[in-house]
Amino acid sequence: MSQITDNQVDHLRFSSAVLKLLGEELNPSPNQGIVELVKNAYDADATWCVVELEGEHLPRGTLRIRDNGEGMSADDIRSGWLIVGESKKENTHFSKRNKRLFVGSKGLGRLAALRLGRKAILITRPRDQEKIEHLIELDWEAYEGNVAVDTVPLKIETRTRELGAPHGTEIEILALYTPWTPAAVRKLARTLHLLSDPFAHKSGQASFSDFKVTLKSEAFTDIVNEASVDYWTHFDYHLISRVDENGRASASVIDSSGRIIFTGKHNDIAPKSKEPYLVPAFDFELWEFKREGKKFATTTITKADLGKWLDEFGGIHLYYRGVRVSPYGDEGNDWLDLNLARARSPEERPSTNNSIGRIRVNDPEGLLIQKTDRQGFVENTPLEHLRDFAGDVVTWMQKKRLKKRDERKRAEKKITIEKQVRTQHVVEVALDSLSDSEREPLQAAFKNHLHAVEQTISLLQKETHEALVSFVELGEC
Ligand SMILES: Nc1ncnc2c1ncn2[C@@H]1O[C@H](COP(=O)(O)OP(=O)(O)OP(=O)(O)O)[C@@H](O)[C@H]1O
Ligand SMILES: [Mg+2]
Incomplete structure (x- = not known):
């Protein structure tokens, strides 16, 4: 049997449908997608990250995530950010500047959030190249209809940085597909508030990480402020x-x-x-x-x-x-x-x-x-x-x-019984000093009173006994 071959070299390529699978299906909620971008800021040694929503309550709003991290060079974009599944982060290695252990490793985290709107624009200012910034724009319309992703041309633009613009990365997602409801913003505010360990700040300890995340919402400022109140x-x-x-x-x-x-x-x-x-x-x-x-x-x-x-x-x-x-x-x-x-x-x-x-x-x-x-x-x-x-x-x-509660109850009980015995004695002495006609009605009333007190004590004893039983069930005694 003869075989026909030609000299063309072929490549394994993948359809834009895979982007959808890897992004949306691995990060099912917008919140989770945004969290992934914030985590990237953390891995990039940023000390702050701001998530901004603009016109979010309307169709075609904007989501922006900015950080003051290391930024990316054109080569970092080409050999990292633009390659799906590529990550240079090693699980057991530390970041260069703040010696953080990386929280990312799979090279997929960014995908979900980038697809929340029609366009995603990346502007990044590398820390070690003070005068320039790189920009790249992804227009998802170009990926519609299951095209092979590498047939869509992309261009990294390198331009002069505005004077004083800080190093770091900014990702802007334009023409958001779904407007944000107050409930969704509240959920995001809560998620971001919890993200970077608010406990450490509140309990007066040294923070586990020197990383602060802030959410700004144009339409729902009050909701965002409420989420950071604590008790x-x-x-x-x-x-x-x-x-x-x-x-x-x-x-x-x-x-x-x-x-x-x-x-x-x-x-x-x-x-x-x-x-x-x-x-x-x-x-x-x-x-x-x-x-x-x-x-x-x-x-x-x-x-x-x-x-x-x-x-x-x-x-x-x-x-x-x-x-x-x-x-x-x-x-x-x-x-x-x-x-x-x-x-x-x-x-x-x-x-x-x-x-x-x-x-x-x-x-x-x-x-x-x-x-x-x-x-x-x-x-x-x-x-x-x-x-x-x-x-x-x-x-x-x-x-x-x-155990402590049990000890307290025992002590209280002891005091109550002692008090009762003392009171009983005092009353009995007082009754003895009365005439027969005065003593009889008072004695009857005191007997009733004693009966009520005894009932209370027996209730107390029952409660203590129950506490003791649950204590024994826990294996303490
Ligand atoms: N804010 C950022 N600053 C600097 N580099 C970034 C930033 N965001 C992404 N990158 C670069 O893009 C790469 C891809 O990000 P992505 O979140 O998709 O993957 P990852 O963080 O490596 O792994 P994971 O999928 O586990 O999050 C990162 O490895 C990093 O090199
Ligand atoms: Mg990541």
Whole structure:
């Protein structure tokens, strides 16, 4: 059989439909797409990133994302930004300037957001080329009808930079396909507020990352401002815990007056099987708020304010290398099963409804692996042990609190009984000094009173007994 060959060299190419698959399907919401662009700013060593919406409530609005990062040279654009699936970021390497571990690695993150509008324009000003900037425009109309992507010509324009224009990258997405609703802007505001670890700033610690994200919305300024109001200082319990580089756990709990009330070491917290936890070092903090009771009489906040804030931000958020990973702690995502555990044993235990927390993990060895669809990490032993620790330390805190509550109740009961005995004695002495006709009606009334007191004491005893039973069920005694 003869074979006909010619000298033409062929290439594997791909259709523009693949761009859609890789962009929209891997990043299903506009929010997630925008987050990916913000994460790129972080990887580029930016210290700030501004997300701006202009005319967003109307058809054909504009989305702009600006950062003060390293920017890109024409060669970086050609050999990186323009190649789908190309990434020079290595999971275990640090960024040049701020020594950040990269949060991106797949070379796909930018695609979804770029396709939110008809056109995307990239303007980038490399840090080390002070006088120039590069511009490239992608018009998605040219990619319609499943053309091979490499048949659409693109041109990188290099021009003189405006005097004083800072280094960094600006991505403008024009003629947005869908107008933004107030609810969508609120969601984006919340997402961006949580993205770069607001907990670190509020808890007075050194920030995990020196990276600030700001959202500006032309149409919904109030909504954006509201999203950054918080109530940290009104907590009732603050759990601070950690698993160190050797997998050893430690924890402490602070009460609302700022006093450390409990501390625990590895053996207090971890079951025997976790010797040690097989995870990268991380810390876990949780702030728990009572949503009822006297607290609202003495503070400036209302129960409704706190409730709304917890409904929106509550849950345990996970920060990987300084940037929040979705869906952990998203609304309705109880990945640590706090609510299930609380339903089983409700006393003195937090739920996503009354607490907010965060786990921070740097993972220099890259033990946690992000899923391609960016919805969390691949299920593996480090992730499993991380979850286990969070459950173990919350149970440890619960036991300590139950024990304390039990001791307090016992002490209160003892005082009540002593008081009652003393009062009874005083009344009996007083009754003895009366005449028979005066004593009889008073004695009958006192007997009734004693009966009521005895009933109260027996109720108290029952409650204490129940607390003791749930305490024993937790394995404390
Ligand atoms: N704001 C930016 N500043 C500097 N370079 C950028 C910026 N945004 C993107 N890049 C470059 O474009 C490349 C592609 O970005 P993209 O988000 O698609 O992939 P990635 O960040 O490498 O990986 P991942 O898909 O995991 O996010 C990046 O690797 C980076 O080199
Ligand atoms: Mg990226």
